[in-house]
Every structure is written in C-alpha cells, then in structure tokens.
Amino acid sequence: MRVIVCENYEEMSKVAANMVAGQLLLKPESVLGLATGSTPIGMYEELVRMNKAGEADFSKAKSFNLDEYYPLAPDNDQSYHYFMNEHLFSKVNIKPENINIPDGTAKDVQAECDSYEQRIAQAGGIDLQILGIGNNGHIGFNEPEEALHSRTHLTDLTEDTIEANARFFASRDEVPRQALTMGMASIMGARKILLLISGKGKHAPLKAVLSGKITTSVPASLLNLHADTVVITDRAAYEG
Ligand code: PGA
Numbered sequence: 349m350r351v352i353v354c355e356n357y358e359e360m361s362k363v364a365a366n367m368v369a370g371q372l373l374l375k376p377e378s379v380l381g382l383a384t385g386s387t388p389i390g391m392y393e394e395l396v397r398m399n400k401a402g403e404a405d406f407s408k409a410k411s412f413n414l415d416e417y418y419p420l421a422p423d424n425d426q427s428y429h430y431f432m433n434e435h436l437f438s439k440v441n442i443k444p445e446n447i448n449i450p451d452g453t454a455k456d457v458q459a460e461c462d463s464y465e466q467r468i469a470q471a472g473g474i475d476l477q478i479l480g481i482g483n484n485g486h487i488g489f490n491e492p493e494e495a496l497h498s499r500t501h502l503t504d505l506t507e508d509t510i511e512a513n514a515r516f517f518a519s520r521d522e523v524p525r526q527a528l529t530m531g532m533a534s535i536m537g538a539r540k541i542l543l544l545i546s547g548k549g550k551h552a553p554l555k556a557v558l559s560g561k562i563t564t565s566v567p568a569s570l571l572n573l574h575a576d577t578v579v580i581t582d583r584a585a586y587e588g
Contacts, residue, residue: 352581
C-alpha cells in the first residue's frame with residue numbers, strides 16, 4: 349500500500365483526478381469504479397474541468413458505482429444516481445449507456461445483485477476503483493461485521509453510518525436504513541484502487557488501515573491484501 353500525503357483537500361482532489369485522467373490516457377476504454385460521499389466531490393470537480401480542457405476523456409470509459417441506497421429511485425435527489433449526475437456524469441463526455449449504478453428500486457434484489465456482478469465481469473473487471481472511507485472504516489457500504497460479504501448484496505446500514513450520513517438529509521429519520529453495495533471481492537478485484545481520505549475526523553480509520561492489521565471490524569483494512577492500492581490523504585487526516 350502506497351501513501352501520498354497532500355497538504356490539503358484541494359491537493360488531494362487534484363492528485364486523485366490526475367491519476368484518473370492518467371488511467372484514461374493509458375487505456376481510454378477503462379472501467380472505472382466510482383464512489384459517492386463528500387470526499388470525492390473535489391476530484392469530480394477537477395475531472396469536469398479537465399474534461400472541458402481536453403485533459404480527461406470519458407468517451408470510451410465505463411463506470412460502476414459502489415452502492416445505492418435502498419429503496420431510492422434514481423430521480424430522488426438523495427440517491428447516488430442523482431449525486432453522480434450532478435457531480436460528474438451530466439458534465440463530462442461519458443456515454444449514458446456506459447454508466448452502471450445498482451438499482452435501488454429493484455423488486456428482485458438478488459437478481460439485481462447478480463446482474464451487477466455479471467456486468468462488471470462482462471466489462472472485463474474494474475481497472476481503477478475510487479474509494480472513500482467511513483468513520484467506522486467501511487468501504488462502499490461494507491459495514492464492520494464479524495463476516496463480510498464477497499459480492500454485491502443488500503445490507504443494513506449501521507447506526508454510525510446513518511448518523512454520519514444524516515447531514516445530507518433533512519433529518520436522521522429520512523436516511524434509508526438499507527443499501528445495495530458491491531462486496532469486498534467485487535472491490536478487491538479492481539486492478540488498482542485509490543482510497544481518498546480527508547479531514548481530522550478520518551484519522552482513526554486511516555490509522556487503523558495503515559497499521560497493516562487486517563480485521564473485518566475495519567473493512568478498509570482488507571485493502572492491505574491488495575497488490576496495488578494507493579492511499580491519497582490530506583495532512584489533517586494523516587496527522588489527526
Ligand atoms: P464521506 O463518506 O466522503 O461523505 O465522508 C465516505 C464514506 O462513507 O465512504
């Protein structure tokens with residue numbers, strides 16, 4: 349695991365955007381694994397700028413998002429479909445048919461999860477996976493548990509995740525209690541992983557990951573088993 353310590357959030361966002369743009373330059377038809385949350389917003393802003401400047405081309409790229417709240421429809425402004433459209437997809441030259449996000453309205457959840465895994469496999473697997481980290485060490489919505497799931501599945505959100513995400517909703521009660529999320533093997537199957545970590549509040553999970561110890565109580569710690577993971581952090585998260 350390599351660690352890049354940036355001075356601040358802006359620098360972290362630019363470093364991450366440059367790595368995504370570099371990936372697209374090396375392999376225009378790259379399959380990108382994308383994340384939501386507050387952490388990658390600056391990276392998406394920079395990618396939008398780079399796309400307009402001709403420095404990042406999404407025309408042949410495919411994308412798979414990590415997760416989606418269940419049950420939220422794509423046009424719900426709290427959904428991750430909506431978030432991705434707002435922050436990236438409507439502003440860059442990615443083709444709508446190349447975008448994949450788990451369907452939070454799926455009636456047959458297992459069929460949707462199986463199909464999501466199949467679509468990732470048919471695309472040739474994920475080349476570059478972007479991740480944030482939860483205060484509790486989750487990645488995607490793989491919450492700390494005694495046993496983690498390998499593949500895309502429906503999961504219950506933990507109380508601390510509901511609490512952490514309440515800031516995006518009018519009230520805590522409105523935060524969905526479940527989500528569809530890629531599993532640990534879906535994530536770890538990516539050829540390269542960028543884990544973005546920003547802010548003092550993320551010092552504890554970052555420290556747990558960098559300790560090198562692997563435990564399902566910090567799902568991100570499993571990234572220590574991955575051959576090509578880069579942690580891009582700001583000084584606030586790194587020093588605490
Ligand atoms: P955040 O969420 O970027 O909004 O802090 C990260 C996560 O929960 O994975």
